[in-house]
Amino acid sequence: MSAISLSDIHMSFGETRALEGASLQADLGEIHAIVGENGSGKSTLAKIMSGVILPDSGEIDILGVRPTRPSDAIAAGISTIYQEIFVAEDLSIWENIFAGVDGLWRKRCRTSEKKALARDVLKRLAEVDIDPDTPVSDLPLNLKQWIVIARAILQKPRVLIFDESSAALDLDATNRLHLEMLALREAGSCIILVTHRIAELVKITDRATVLRDGKTVGRLEKGEVTEDRLLQLMSADTRHNALGSRARTVVPAAQKPALEARRMRLPGGGAPIDFKIHPGEIVGLSGLDGAGQSEFLRRLAGIDPAPSGTVRVWDKSTEWRSITCLAEAEAAAITYVSGDRKKEGIFPNLSIFENFAMPLYGRHSGRGGMIDTETLHACFAQEEARLSIKHGARQDRITTLSGGNQQKVLIARAFAQNPRVILLNDPARGVDIGTKQDLYTHLRAFASEGGAVVYLSTEIEEFFDFADRADVFFEGSLFASFEQGGITQDNILAAMFGKSHPIEFDETVRAGGRM
Numbered sequence: 001m002s003a004i005s006l007s008d009i010h011m012s013f014g015e016t017r018a019l020e021g022a023s024l025q026a027d028l029g030e031i032h033a034i035v036g037e038n039g040s041g042k043s044t045l046a047k048i049m050s051g052v053i054l055p056d057s058g059e060i061d062i063l064g065v066r067p068t069r070p071s072d073a074i075a076a077g078i079s080t081i082y083q084e085i086f087v088a089e090d091l092s093i094w095e096n097i098f099a100g101v102d103g104l105w106r107k108r109c110r111t112s113e114k115k116a117l118a119r120d121v122l123k124r125l126a127e128v129d130i131d132p133d134t135p136v137s138d139l140p141l142n143l144k145q146w147i148v149i150a151r152a153i154l155q156k157p158r159v160l161i162f163d164e165s166s167a168a169l170d171l172d173a174t175n176r177l178h179l180e181m182l183a184l185r186e187a188g189s190c191i192i193l194v195t196h197r198i199a200e201l202v203k204i205t206d207r208a209t210v211l212r213d214g215k216t217v218g219r220l221e222k223g224e225v226t227e228d229r230l231l232q233l234m235s236a237d238t239r240h241n242a243l244g245s246r247a248r249t250v251v252p253a254a255q256k257p258a259l260e261a262r263r264m265r266l267p268g269g270g271a272p273i274d275f276k277i278h279p280g281e282i283v284g285l286s287g288l289d290g291a292g293q294s295e296f297l298r299r300l301a302g303i304d305p306a307p308s309g310t311v312r313v314w315d316k317s318t319e320w321r322s323i324t325c326l327a328e329a330e331a332a333a334i335t336y337v338s339g340d341r342k343k344e345g346i347f348p349n350l351s352i353f354e355n356f357a358m359p360l361y362g363r364h365s366g367r368g369g370m371i372d373t374e375t376l377h378a379c380f381a382q383e384e385a386r387l388s389i390k391h392g393a394r395q396d397r398i399t400t401l402s403g404g405n406q407q408k409v410l411i412a413r414a415f416a417q418n419p420r421v422i423l424l425n426d427p428a429r430g431v432d433i434g435t436k437q438d439l440y441t442h443l444r445a446f447a448s449e450g451g452a453v454v455y456l457s458t459e460i461e462e463f464f465d466f467a468d469r470a471d472v473f474f475e476g477s478l479f480a481s482f483e484q485g486g487i488t489q490d491n492i493l494a495a496m497f498g499k500s501h502p503i504e505f506d507e508t509v510r511a512g513g514r515m
C-alpha cells in the first residue's frame, strides 16, 4: 500500500459537493501533482490531508495516520503551504517563521538561534539578506510567500503539500523552489503539488492525479504527465485546446495612444520610462520580482503617484488628460485588476454579488440613489457565463469560493465597468488553464473592439500568441520591447536578466533542477 492513500472521499459544503469520490495514492520520495480546473476540489483534498477539514466519508491513511486536526497532521510530519498567504502582519519575520511550530523548537532553540536560522533560510530561499526583526507588514508579497515556505521547510516534513504556493514567485524564484523540492524528494519526503502552472508541473512531477468536478478522473505516471494529456483529462470540454494565434494589430500611424507614460521614473528606479499603448493593442509586461513592472503598472492605474514624469490618456473631448490618482483613472475608464486579491481585491466579509457589484453601484443607481439591482444581477449573469464562475448562492460570502473563482469575480468586475483601458497585474494567478484561455479570448475581443490591454504576468508563456508587444523591465526601468515574432522565451528571459542577446542557460536550472 502507498504511504499516502485517500480513497473514495466525499465532502459537501451545504449544497456544494466539493468532492464526490476523489482518490489519491502517493509514495515517499516522489513529487505528486494534483491537477484540475478551478473548483474541482484540489484545495479541499489538500485541507483534508492536513487535518483542517474532516470529510463526510472515505478512507484516509497518511503515514499510518488519519488526521482529524491540523496538530495531528503536523505531528505525523505533514506540512502544508496554503493558497492564501497566512502571515501575522504585526509580527516579525522570525516570529512568523517559527509561529505554530514553536512547540517543536522551544526546548532546543533560543531566540538568537531562531533569528539566525530565519536569516539563513531566507538568504537561501529568497536570496535576500534581511534583518529577521523586520515586521512582516513592511514586506512585498513574494517575501511573505517565502516566509510561509520557510516555515514549512524548517519542519523537515515527510509530506509537504504546496497548494498553489508558487503563484506569487517569479521565474527565478520558482527555479529555486524547485531545487528545494528536489532536495526534499532526495531526502525521502513526498511533495504534493497543487498548481495551475502546467508547463512548470510537467517538468518537475513524477506522477499526477487529475480531478474533475470532485472526482478523480485520471492518474498519470511519469512518462504520461504531458500538457495535452492533463488538459484532456481536466476538462471534458475540448474547446480549450483550439487556441488560434492572434493576428497582429496594425496601429494606424496617426492614431493617438489610448494611454501613455512620458519620462516616468520609479522610486529608486533607473532610466525614465516612455511607454505607449494604442486602442486595439495588448501589451505584456514582465521582469524579475522587484524589477519595477508592478510599480509601473500601479502608476499607470493612478494607484501610486509617480515621483516624476506624466501618465496621460487621449480623449476626443478633452484632448490630453493626465492621470495622477485613482479617481482620474476611473473617470478616464481605466480599470485595474490586482493579482493580490487578498490584500487589494476582495472584500472578505461581503457576498460574491456585492464583491462584483460594489464599483458599479454609482453607475446603476437612479433617482433618490435607488440601486438598480435587476440590471446589476443581469450584468453578473453575463459575466458569470463569460468566465464560467463556479459558485453556490450569489449571497454567499466570497470566501466560500475556490481561489481561482474569487479571482474570476475580480476580472468580471473589471469587464463590467466598460473600461477603455484594462490593466491587469498577474490576473491569472491561481486560475485554471481553461479559464486562462477564455480570459485571453475575452481580452482579444475587448481589444478588437478598440480597448487597450496592459497585462503583467510572471509566466512568460502567457504572452506567446497573445500579446502584440512584450515589454521587459530590469532594475527599475523598461529594458526591452519585443514585437510579435520576437516574443520568445529566450528573448524575454535574456532581457529579464539585463542581457540584449539570448543567454546560454544551464538546462538543469531551466528545467527546475537536477533531475
Ligand SMILES: Nc1ncnc2c1ncn2[C@@H]1O[C@H](COP(=O)(O)OP(=O)(O)OP(=O)(O)O)[C@@H](O)[C@H]1O
Pocket: 013, 016, 017, 018, 036, 037, 038, 039, 040, 041, 042, 043, 044, 045, 083, 390, 391, 392, 399, 400, 401, 402, 403, 404, 405, 430, 432
Ligand atoms: N468553506 C466553503 N464553503 C462553501 N463552499 C466551499 C468551501 N470551500 C470550498 N467550497 C467549494 O467547494 C468547491 C471546491 O473548492 P476547492 O477550493 O477545493 O477547489 P480547487 O480545485 O482548489 O479550486 P482552485 O483551483 O480555484 O483553487 C468549490 O465549488 C468551492 O466553492
